[in-house]
Structures are given as structure tokens and as C-alpha cells.
Amino acid sequence: MVTGAGQAAGARQDVTEARRIVVKVGSSSLTTAAGGLDADRVDALVDVLAKHQDKEIVLVSSGAIAAGLAPLGLEKRPRDLARQQAAASVGQGLLVARYTASFARYGRRVGQVLLTSDDTSRRTHYRNAYRTLDQLLAMGAVPIVNENDTVATDEIRFGDNDRLAALVAHLVRADLLVLLSDVDGLYDGDPSTPGTSRIAQVSGPEDLADISIGSAGKAGVGTGGMVTKVEAARIAAAAGIPVVLTSAVHASEALAGGPTGTHFLRTGRRSADRLLWLAHASTPRGALTLDDGAVAAIVERHSSLLPAGIAAVEGSFSAGEPVELRNTAGEPVARGLVNFDAREIPRLIGRSTHDLARELGPAYEREVVHRDDLVVLHH
Numbered sequence: 001m002v003t004g005a006g007q008a009a010g011a012r013q014d015v016t017e018a019r020r021i022v023v024k025v026g027s028s029s030l031t032t033a034a035g036g037l038d039a040d041r042v043d044a045l046v047d048v049l050a051k052h053q054d055k056e057i058v059l060v061s062s063g064a065i066a067a068g069l070a071p072l073g074l075e076k077r078p079r080d081l082a083r084q085q086a087a088a089s090v091g092q093g094l095l096v097a098r099y100t101a102s103f104a105r106y107g108r109r110v111g112q113v114l115l116t117s118d119d120t121s122r123r124t125h126y127r128n129a130y131r132t133l134d135q136l137l138a139m140g141a142v143p144i145v146n147e148n149d150t151v152a153t154d155e156i157r158f159g160d161n162d163r164l165a166a167l168v169a170h171l172v173r174a175d176l177l178v179l180l181s182d183v184d185g186l187y188d189g190d191p192s193t194p195g196t197s198r199i200a201q202v203s204g205p206e207d208l209a210d211i212s213i214g215s216a217g218k219a220g221v222g223t224g225g226m227v228t229k230v231e232a233a234r235i236a237a238a239a240g241i242p243v244v245l246t247s248a249v250h251a252s253e254a255l256a257g258g259p260t261g262t263h264f265l266r267t268g269r270r271s272a273d274r275l276l277w278l279a280h281a282s283t284p285r286g287a288l289t290l291d292d293g294a295v296a297a298i299v300e301r302h303s304s305l306l307p308a309g310i311a312a313v314e315g316s317f318s319a320g321e322p323v324e325l326r327n328t329a330g331e332p333v334a335r336g337l338v339n340f341d342a343r344e345i346p347r348l349i350g351r352s353t354h355d356l357a358r359e360l361g362p363a364y365e366r367e368v369v370h371r372d373d374l375v376v377l378h379h
Contacts, residue, residue: 286315
């Protein structure tokens with residue numbers, strides 16, 4: 001860990017060399033506390049992004065629901081899902097219209113891309129999303145990405161686009177993720193407390209072991225908080241993508257490789273696309289409990305899951321859907337795409353594939369979860 005005062009001078013090389021960049025901006029950086037877009041703030045951000053003509057930039061933008069509050073006469077974020085979705089519907093149009101007008105000052109076009117968790121957890125959707133974003137960039141447009149809040153079935157939270165930004169960064173094979181909000185970086189304590197310092201660089205999870213990370217945003221329209229930003233940074237860094245976390249007012253310095261904010265160094269290499277979404281974007285449809293031998297084989301030797309290692313099954317799922325793999329204590333150890341329906345599993349439990357093939361046919365001489373469709377969960 002490097003604190004602000006102790007960081008060596010000079011540009012961050014992995015930042016300055018980045019060609020394809022995902023920039024995520026939070027609601028609080030685009031709107032007023034009362035709701036409604038702040039045109040000057042949007043223009044200020046676009047002024048910074050448009051200067052980097054040599055870069056391909058994907059913008060993940062929150063703010064749809066917040067932008068829709070004032071036009072609908074709502075004084076604060078509604079609690080019920082229907083009115084949240086209505087606000088998102090009105091606000092998303094205003095948000096994209098504002099970006100369209102702002103980028104037009106520089107002769108740049110924008111393209112709206114709305115994603116749901118399904119789009120990053122189903123392989124065919126994932127590939128389609130990649131092709132769309134890649135083509136927009138190839139044609140010189142700026143993709144404006146947001147969660148599709150108007151049809152989301154889970155409860156919508158302001159500022160919950162941090163994890164989406166990390167997944168989009170991996171999806172488009174970005175060289176850098178920049179997270180912009182209303183705070184200028186990660187601190188080693190409450191920033192309002194005297195004596196706390198900004199952490200300039202994080203080289204791995206161990207640097208954060210003794211840090212207490214707050215969850216509340218300051219502006220009232222974003223509740224993502226620092227917890228989700230650090231988690232997003234961890235996901236991206238583990239996938240081989242460096243991250244800069246800072247405030248929107250320091251966006252220009254951040255993209256120039258300056259010493260603003262907190263710089264998360266990459267901690268891993270790029271993994272297969274499906275493994276990242278399997279770990280961070282998929283929703284398990286059920287669970288398989290494994291015996292100790294199967295847990296060891298999967299976690300330590302990265303083996304496939306065979307029927308002999310299964311002790312129990314729960315949930316209702318179909319072949320091809322994600323399931324959680326648990327140890328005998330009920331703790332999740334891995335996640336994978338299952339090759340059998342839930343109703344088929346009970347008669348496979350504890351048996352060898354050879355015996356199953358002889359009794360039930362050659363279709364049963366296969367893994368329950370193949371190692372290529374399996375990711376170990378690290379806690």
C-alpha cells in the first residue's frame with residue numbers, strides 16, 4: 001500500500017498506455033441532490049473524455065433514476081419498484097439526450113446500451129453484447145452503458161453500476177477501468193477524521209486487510225458507496241485490468257496518469273469470459289453438496305465434478321444453468337454450469353460414470369460439471 005504522500009512521482013504507465021478504457025460515473029457526479037441532471041457537470045465530464053481522441057472510451061453511466069425524479073415531481077427516491085422503474089424510464093431518455101448533445105459539440109456520436117444481469121450471465125447474450133460494443137467503438141461512437149433499470153426485477157439501487165462497470169471492462173477487453181464518484185479515492189479511515197490519508201496505490205488484497213471501508217455516499221442520490229467500488233476494483237484487477245478510483249472533478253488527471261485517487265494494480269491475468277461472469281454475475285439456480293474428496297479435487301486440482309463426489313442436491317435447475325458447489329459445512333467453494341437437470345441428479349449421487357453408463361446409457365458417462373465450465377470461489 002502506498003499513501004498519497006509516499007507515492008513516487010511520475011505517470012502511471014499502465015494508465016497512460018491504455019488504449020481501450022471503461023469510465024464509470026456515479027449518479028452523484030451528474031445530478032443535483034434534489035434530482036435532475038446537472039448539464040454543467042455532464043458537459044465537464046464530456047469535455048475531459050472528448051479530449052482523448054486516441055482512446056476508445058466506453059462510458060458506464062448511472063443517473064437514470066436520479067434524472068427522472070424532478071421531471072416526475074418526485075422529491076426523493078421512491079421506495080416502490082414501479083415508481084423507480086418509471087423514474088428510470090423518464091431519466092434514461094434525458095440522460096442519453098444530454099450525452100448526445102454534449103458529445104455532439106465535438107462531432108462525436110453516442111450509442112445507448114442497456115444491460116441486465118442476464119446479458120452478462122448467459123453466454124449467447126454476453127457474446128452479443130461484446131459484438132455490439134466492439135462495433136460501436138470501431139465506428140467511432142461512444143457507448144453509453146447503463147443497467148436496464150426499467151425492466152430489472154431485483155430492487156434497483158442508485159449507484160449500483162460499479163460491478164457492472166468491472167464486468168463491462170472485462171467484456172470489451174479494456175486496458176483500464178476508471179471509477180468516478182464524489183470521493184477522491186480510498187482512505188485508510190473516515191476521510192472526515194483528521195489524520196487519515198488517501199491510499200494512492202493498492203497492489204493486492206493484503207493492502208486492504210486493515211482498512212475499514214464505509215458504505216454511505218455523500219450526495220444522497222447514490223448508495224453504491226465505497227464498498228461496491230472497492231469490490232469492482234478487486235474484480236477488475238483480478239481479471240488483469242488496472243483501476244483508478246477518484247472523483248469526477250479529477251477525471252482529466254486520472255486519465256493522464258497523474259497521482260490522483262487510488263490506483264489498483266492488476267493482480268491477475270485475463271480469464272475466459274465465461275469464468276468471470278460465472279463468478280461475479282451469474283445467479284445460481286440450485287446447489288450441489290460435495291464430499292471432502294470432491295472439494296479437494298475441484299479446489300486444489302481443478303478437476304471436473306463427477307457424480308461420485310456429490311452428496312446432496314437442492315433447487316430446481318435445468319442442464320446448462322449455473323449452480324453453487326458447497327462443502328459439507330454448506331459453504332460455497334465453486335460455481336459451475338451443470339450438465340444435468342436437477343431431477344436427474346438424485347439417481348447419480350455417489351455413483352461412478354462407468355456404472356451409470358452401463359445402466360442408463362452412454363449419455364451418463366460424463367461430468368456433472370466440466371472443469372472448463374467451473375470457477376473456484378476465493379474468499
